[in-house]
Amino acid sequence: MTGRSLKGVGSYRKIGAAAISIAVFLLIWQLAVMFTDVGIVMVGPVEVIGRFFVSMVEPIGHDTIQMHILWSLSRVMTGFILGSVLGIVLGILMGWFRPMNALFRPLYEIIRPIPPIAWIPLSIVWFGIGEPSKYFIIFLAAFSAITMNAFAGVKAVDPELIGAARMLGANNRQVFTTIVLPSCVPHIFAGLQIAIGSSWATVVAAEMVRASQGVGWVIIRGQDSNSTVQIMVGIVAVGIVGFALAVLMRWIEARLCAWNVRGK
Amino acid sequence: MSETIVKVNHMTKKFGDLLVLNDVSFDVRRGEFLCIVGPTGCGKTTFLNCITKLYEPTSGEILINDKPVDLKQDNIAYIFQEYSTMSWLTVEQNVAFGLEIKKKPKDFIKKEVDEVLEMVGLTKYRDYYPSELSTSMLQRVVIARAFAVKPQLLLMDEPYGQLDVDLRFRLEDELLNLWRQTGTTVIFITHNIEEAVYLSQNILVLTNKPTTIKARLENTLPFPRNVTSPEFIKIRSEVTDLIKWW
Known part of the structure; x- marks a missing residue:
C-alpha cells in the first residue's frame, strides 16, 4: 500500500520545482536581452509581462x-x-x-x-x-x-x-x-x-x-x-x-x- | 442430481495443424478438489479454456450436470493466472460484479459481499481500488469475486504461480478453508507438484503435447496436510515420476 500522507508533500515539491525552473528561465531570458545581442531581435520578459497586463485593460x-x-x-x-x-x-x-x-x-x-x-x-x-x-x-x-x-x-x-x-x-x-x-x-x-x-x-x-x-x-x-x-x-x-x-x-x-x- | 458434475468425453483441440489436446476423457465429482498437473506448455490452460468454451473443442463433448456447457445457466467461476480485477471498481464493487451481472437484488448482493469479504479478510479494504492493494489482496479480491456467486464449479488456472512461497502457502490454506465451507467443486491447474498434492483429492497428470491424460491419482491424505510427512513425499514423488518419464 502506498503512503497517502506523502502525496501532499510531493505536490508542493513539484510546484516549487516548476516555479524555480520558470523563474530561472525568465531570469536568463531577461539577462540575455539586457546584456547580449538577443535584445536586438527580442524583448525581455519584464516588458512582455508588463504589456500583457496592460493589454488586459487596453484593447489590441x-x-x-x-x-x-x-x-x-x-x-x-x-x-x-x-x-x-x-x-x-x-x-x-x-x-x-x-x-x-x-x-x-x-x-x-x-x-x-x-x-x-x-x-x-x-x-x-x-x-x-x-x-x-x-x-x-x-x-x-x-x-x-x-x-x-x-x-x-x-x-x-x-x-x-x-x-x-x-x-x-x-x-x-x-x-x-x-x-x-x-x-x-x-x-x-x-x-x-x-x-x-x-x-x-x-x-x-x-x-x-x-x-x-x-x-x-x-x-x-x-x-x-x-x-x-x-x-x-x-x-x-x-x-x-x-x-x-x-x-x-x-x-x-x-x-x-x-x-x-x-x-x- | 448426478454425482458427476463435469464429464469430458474424447475432447480434442487443434489450432490449425497443431494438435494440442488429443482424445481427453475424465469426470469430476460434485464437491471434488481436482488438480491438473503437467509440464509447462503442455496445454493446461487450453484444457480449461475448452471446458469453459472460451475455446471451442475441435471434437468431443463436455457436459456439466449431464448437459452441454451453457455459461448463462451453469454457475461457473474462472480465476486466471493474472489478477484480473476491474481497476475502476472498488474491492466491494469487484466482489459484487458477478452478482450485479446476474441482476440479483441489492440487499442480497450486500449480504453476500459482506460475507465473502469477511471470509477473505478484506472487509476493511472494501472501499479501496485495486491500485491501492498488495498482490495477495488482489488475489483475494479475485477469489472473493469467484466465491460470491457461489459457483457450482470453480476453475483456477495457476492462480498462485507468480507469488512467493509464504504468500502461496497462506492463500492455499485460505482456498482450502473456502472450499470446505462452500463445498464448491474446484478444478485447479498448476505446474507445482507440491501444491497439487497439498490441495487436491485427485490429481490428473497430463503428458506433453499432444496432451493426453497420463494418470489419475487419488490423494486420500487427511487435511491439514504436512508437506514433510513420508506419505506426502511419497505421493509427490509418484507424480514427479509420472511427469518426468514419458
Whole structure:
C-alpha cells in the first residue's frame, strides 16, 4: 500500500520545482536581452509581462487580451467537443465491432496523417472565411487524436477481464458496458489531452489566415505592425491558456478516474 | 442430481495443424478438489479454456450436470493466472460484479459481499481500488469475486504461480478453508507438484503435447496436510515420476 500522507508533500515539491525552473528561465531570458545581442531581435520578459497586463485593460484591435483568449477558446471548444464526441464514438466502434473497423479504418488512416492546417484552403472554399471553417479545422485536429486513442483503448482491454466477465454470465452487451467502456477511459483521457493541445495549436493557425479576434490574430497583427512585444503577448497567452487547459484536463481525469490515479 | 458434475468425453483441440489436446476423457465429482498437473506448455490452460468454451473443442463433448456447457445457466467461476480485477471498481464493487451481472437484488448482493469479504479478510479494504492493494489482496479480491456467486464449479488456472512461497502457502490454506465451507467443486491447474498434492483429492497428470491424460491419482491424505510427512513425499514423488518419464 502506498503512503497517502506523502502525496501532499510531493505536490508542493513539484510546484516549487516548476516555479524555480520558470523563474530561472525568465531570469536568463531577461539577462540575455539586457546584456547580449538577443535584445536586438527580442524583448525581455519584464516588458512582455508588463504589456500583457496592460493589454488586459487596453484593447489590441477591438478587444482586450482576455476577450481574444475567449474568442479562441470558444472556437477551440466548439471544434474540440464535436471532434471528441465523434472520435470517441468512432474509435470505440472500430475497436469493438469488426465490420466497423473494416469499413472506417482505411478511410480514417488516410485522413489521420494529413495535418489539419493543410485543410485550411479547402475549408475556406467549403465553409467560407467565417467561424465554421475554423471549427472544421479544429474538429479535424481533435478528431484524429481521440479516434486513435479510443480505438487503442478498446484493443488494449485485458482479454482475461472479458473472459472473467463471460464466465460470470455477462452477455455481449454487459461485457461492452461493464468491461470495455470503463477499460478504455484512461486511453480516451490521454487522447483528450493530446487533442486539446493540438486543437489549441490549430486555432492559432486558423486565426492567422482570416480573423479579427483571437490570439492567433493578435500574433499575426503584431507581425504586420512589426510589434515584437505584441507577438510575444500573443505567444504568452497561447502558452498560459494551453497550460491551463492541460491542467484542467488532468484535474477532470483525476476526479472522474480516481481509480486510475489513487495508489500510484 | 448426478454425482458427476463435469464429464469430458474424447475432447480434442487443434489450432490449425497443431494438435494440442488429443482424445481427453475424465469426470469430476460434485464437491471434488481436482488438480491438473503437467509440464509447462503442455496445454493446461487450453484444457480449461475448452471446458469453459472460451475455446471451442475441435471434437468431443463436455457436459456439466449431464448437459452441454451453457455459461448463462451453469454457475461457473474462472480465476486466471493474472489478477484480473476491474481497476475502476472498488474491492466491494469487484466482489459484487458477478452478482450485479446476474441482476440479483441489492440487499442480497450486500449480504453476500459482506460475507465473502469477511471470509477473505478484506472487509476493511472494501472501499479501496485495486491500485491501492498488495498482490495477495488482489488475489483475494479475485477469489472473493469467484466465491460470491457461489459457483457450482470453480476453475483456477495457476492462480498462485507468480507469488512467493509464504504468500502461496497462506492463500492455499485460505482456498482450502473456502472450499470446505462452500463445498464448491474446484478444478485447479498448476505446474507445482507440491501444491497439487497439498490441495487436491485427485490429481490428473497430463503428458506433453499432444496432451493426453497420463494418470489419475487419488490423494486420500487427511487435511491439514504436512508437506514433510513420508506419505506426502511419497505421493509427490509418484507424480514427479509420472511427469518426468514419458
